[in-house]
Amino acid sequence: MTAIDHQSAERVMGPSEALSELFTPAGKHNPYPLYDALWELGPVIPLGPSGTLVLGYDEVCTALRDPRFLVTDADVHRTTGMNEHSSWQCFTKIMMFSNSPDHERMRRFAGWAYSPREVTERRQLAAKWAEHWATRLAELDEGGPVDLVENFAVRVPISVTGELLGIPEADQMGLRSAITATTTAFEPVFDRDELLPADAGMDVLVGYLADLVRERRRRPGDDLAGAMVRDRDAGAELSEEELVASLVMFLIAGVQSPSDAIGNTVRLALQHPAESREMTADDDLVPAFVTESLRYDTPNHVLTRAAETDIDFYGHRVAAGSRALLVLAAANRDPRRFADPATFDVARKDNRPLSFGLGPHYCLGAAFARMQVEVAVPILLRHFPRLALADPPTFRDQLVTRGFARMDVTLNP
Numbered sequence: 001m002t003a004i005d006h007q008s009a010e011r012v013m014g015p016s017e018a019l020s021e022l023f024t025p026a027g028k029h030n031p032y033p034l035y036d037a038l039w040e041l042g043p044v045i046p047l048g049p050s051g052t053l054v055l056g057y058d059e060v061c062t063a064l065r066d067p068r069f070l071v072t073d074a075d076v077h078r079t080t081g082m083n084e085h086s087s088w089q090c091f092t093k094i095m096m097f098s099n100s101p102d103h104e105r106m107r108r109f110a111g112w113a114y115s116p117r118e119v120t121e122r123r124q125l126a127a128k129w130a131e132h133w134a135t136r137l138a139e140l141d142e143g144g145p146v147d148l149v150e151n152f153a154v155r156v157p158i159s160v161t162g163e164l165l166g167i168p169e170a171d172q173m174g175l176r177s178a179i180t181a182t183t184t185a186f187e188p189v190f191d192r193d194e195l196l197p198a199d200a201g202m203d204v205l206v207g208y209l210a211d212l213v214r215e216r217r218r219r220p221g222d223d224l225a226g227a228m229v230r231d232r233d234a235g236a237e238l239s240e241e242e243l244v245a246s247l248v249m250f251l252i253a254g255v256q257s258p259s260d261a262i263g264n265t266v267r268l269a270l271q272h273p274a275e276s277r278e279m280t281a282d283d284d285l286v287p288a289f290v291t292e293s294l295r296y297d298t299p300n301h302v303l304t305r306a307a308e309t310d311i312d313f314y315g316h317r318v319a320a321g322s323r324a325l326l327v328l329a330a331a332n333r334d335p336r337r338f339a340d341p342a343t344f345d346v347a348r349k350d351n352r353p354l355s356f357g358l359g360p361h362y363c364l365g366a367a368f369a370r371m372q373v374e375v376a377v378p379i380l381l382r383h384f385p386r387l388a389l390a391d392p393p394t395f396r397d398q399l400v401t402r403g404f405a406r407m408d409v410t411l412n413p
């Protein structure tokens, strides 16, 4: 995989070229030079009749708050053929891909589950699993490289969310590849066959969680699946399919992006040893480090919206039915909002990246996700103060949900 040369990207590319380059494996591996090249064309870039690219911080905020920019629900997908795919059949039954009034109804149903109080109570759960997996890593150590994604970054969130939902430990890692596969459905689709892995993954998750729901009806439990089954059966406004889809969403969202955020934050810690040492020694410094990690290299790069009507947007016309691609990762490096944006700086003031979105669809699990990264990364670094990259990490072939495929490290070089 070749890295893209920053200078030449800026010099030669127009919007269509930079955009198609962005979705190549090399572009996904290192999209930042392409964002810089696109930035030269302005914070809002019309891409012809089908779409608009939005890169600026204020512009992305405006779009996320404007209800005329719809999330891609089943209605929006009526003409795309996506509704025939099991991945999107499930995704369009969750709040993330539902518009008003279904969106509010679903968010009301499940909102309590990730409230600040619940998150505070789960801190110990996250610490227990981070300690557990760091100890297991030490047991694996034979002096050679160990994949930190497989053995830590994925393990902590899958154990935490697994225990929370009520998924037995023995089943958790078996669901891992299905979870990652479903997130490939968020990438731009050039050929519908590209959705087959996501569909297969979704069939596994829907089957598993529908069984768990049946099991909780037979044997009620105190976990989140049990609580949600109880609420629905007590008359909450949610269909059976939406209940299963909500659990699927909590599993996917609870594992993939938190695991990607842990991977990104560990890499940044290794690249900034002084800041990392300070943060590991002083818990008060951890939140600023994690916020800057989320700004500098956010797990979710792009959100898609569909214009409900013609919209005048910063001097451009976004046509009804066309798509707006909101590039969170570029907005997080908008030089009008963040001074010296390509520098990792844990001392930034007023550091409010858009990594969890904004507006009505603001990430329900933001506090929960941050907490897990804040707990897991310092525990890992305290266990292995000499942790080092053995090779450059490799990325999954994804941009919308971007993260490392492998990250080989040595634990005690």
Ligand code: HEM
Binding pocket: 071, 095, 096, 097, 107, 114, 249, 250, 253, 254, 255, 257, 258, 261, 298, 299, 300, 303, 304, 354, 355, 356, 357, 358, 360, 361, 362, 363, 364, 365, 366, 368, 369, 370
């Ligand atoms: C670092 C980890 C995470 C990142 C970067 C992240 C990012 C995001 C973003 C950008 C959105 C906005 C989507 C949009 O506007 O279209 C979102 C929504 C959402 N996220 Fe997260 N997320 C993370 C972790 C989690 C976790 C752990 C959960 C667990 C419940 C979760 C649940 C959700 C839900 C339910 C929504 C949809 C909210 C709505 O539509 O009202 N996320 N997330």
